[in-house]
Amino acid sequence: MIWGSICRKIWLDELPTLINWFKGEMKLVGIRPLSRQYFELYTEDLKQRRIKYKPGLIPPFYADMPEELKDIQASETQYLDLYDKHPLYTDFRYFWKSLWNILFHQARSR
Numbered sequence: 001m002i003w004g005s006i007c008r009k010i011w012l013d014e015l016p017t018l019i020n021w022f023k024g025e026m027k028l029v030g031i032r033p034l035s036r037q038y039f040e041l042y043t044e045d046l047k048q049r050r051i052k053y054k055p056g057l058i059p060p061f062y063a064d065m066p067e068e069l070k071d072i073q074a075s076e077t078q079y080l081d082l083y084d085k086h087p088l089y090t091d092f093r094y095f096w097k098s099l100w101n102i103l104f105h106q107a108r109s110r
Helices: 002-009 012-022 044-050 069-085 087-104
Strands: 027-029 056-058
Touching: 012 056, 027 087, 044 069, 056 087, 069 087
Parallel strands: 027 056
Antiparallel strands: none
């Protein structure tokens, strides 16, 4: 229990994700992979939509900072809608907005 909290505090638990990014299996900004438990909570439409995209290291909810599951889903839907229209601009915008929130608003996983 203590080991897990230490790993999360220094982001060591993200090491496998970084390895996947270096291998090209993930992109820098995008929807995060979900456990089956959380994936099943999503609407069928969003489930089908999520599996069409490469996952990302920095999720869109760090830019939007939603509180509840429905708001997280809305954040992801908005990101995917914008990404479909302007992929590079969307990732650029979400990267900087997320970085700002992480550095100055303590946006972190719980």
